[in-house]
Amino acid sequence: MTIFLYVIGFSILVTMALALARALAGPTVFDRILAVNMFGTKAVLLVAVVAFISGRTDVLDIALLYSLLNFVGVAAALRLVERGSFYATERVHVKTKPGEKL
Amino acid sequence: MALTIDIFLLLFLIATAIGILRTRHLFAMAMMFGLYSLLVASLFLLMDAPDVAFTEAAVGTGIATVLMLATLAATRRSSEKPRQRFSPSALIITLSTTALLFYGTLDLPNFGDPQAPLHTEMAGRFIEQGQQDTGVPNLVTAVLASYRGFDTLGEVTVVFTAGVGVLLLLKRRRKPVVRGKSHAR
Numbered sequence: 001m002t003i004f005l006y007v008i009g010f011s012i013l014v015t016m017a018l019a020l021a022r023a024l025a026g027p028t029v030f031d032r033i034l035a036v037n038m039f040g041t042k043a044v045l046l047v048a049v050v051a052f053i054s055g056r057t058d059v060l061d062i063a064l065l066y067s068l069l070n071f072v073g074v075a076a077a078l079r080l081v082e083r084g085s086f087y088a089t090e091r092v093h094v095k096t097k098p099g100e101k102l
Numbered sequence: 103m104a105l106t107i108d109i110f111l112l113l114f115l116i117a118t119a120i121g122i123l124r125t126r127h128l129f130a131m132a133m134m135f136g137l138y139s140l141l142v143a144s145l146f147l148l149m150d151a152p153d154v155a156f157t158e159a160a161v162g163t164g165i166a167t168v169l170m171l172a173t174l175a176a177t178r179r180s181s182e183k184p185r186q187r188f189s190p191s192a193l194i195i196t197l198s199t200t201a202l203l204f205y206g207t208l209d210l211p212n213f214g215d216p217q218a219p220l221h222t223e224m225a226g227r228f229i230e231q232g233q234q235d236t237g238v239p240n241l242v243t244a245v246l247a248s249y250r251g252f253d254t255l256g257e258v259t260v261v262f263t264a265g266v267g268v269l270l271l272l273k274r275r276r277k278p279v280v281r282g283k284s285h286a287r
Contacts, residue, residue, distance in 0.1 A: 009107065010106075011145060011241055012112045013107065016110075016114065017110075017114070017274075020118065020137075022123070022133075023118075023134065023137060024117065024118075024121040024135070029129055029130070032129075032130050032133050032134075033133065036133050036134075036136060036137050040140060040163075043140055043141075043144055046107070046144065047144065047147060048109065050104070050147075050148065050192075054104070058152075059147060059152060059244065060125075061152075062147055062152055062156060062159070064157055065156060065159055066159055066163075069159055069160065069163050069164040070163075072164060072168075073136060073163060073167050073168060076168040076172075077167075077168075080175040081129075081169045101273070
């Protein structure tokens, strides 16, 4: 049973690495939001697995908090993308002098 | 297993930090800071500090990210091209500060060491002498408010300053009075 949990934990870590790679590389804003959301979900799962491996099941409360925060954060990010002046593709870097306004 | 997870999470942390440093896209930077804070909170959790992990997750991942994104949505985008100049004095200052901090940790007992003075001497003294020393019936309050009084005073000062700053920022300004038409409301 413990070996089973170890395998699960390791595969979750690999998935986290893949999500992190997408968050770092992600060409568009939505790639990044999705990657961060997925990373948060995997963090919740990892915390749950660690809680069962170490036998401290009270830590599951923290996993619940993580999932809640993850949801709120992503919802807020998506609302702000819709309302703000962000674009789905990254804009080319605009060079400005100090003090000059765009 | 815990060590493996620690190593993986620390590697993720380094990768995220380098990603934050290298990106020029503010939105991506804010999202990555949320990710960074989630990783730090997970590390706190693995170090048996669930309360700190709770706070870090709520403040770092939740509120700080949303506030940063809201600020980005409310302000206009402009950026200056960063200087790419290599500065040896900055490198020296950073390295010497790092060395100093590492030197400072040499005197501390190892993490979770049962022979640390905190467990062998101080805990017993707090439990036995705490009430006579401070006169506070609750042990936690005695440690927080009396033994660690200066630390708590510093924390309270920080929280007070932050509260004053937020209140000053959020204070609604009075409407400018048009000449000859002063509304008494």
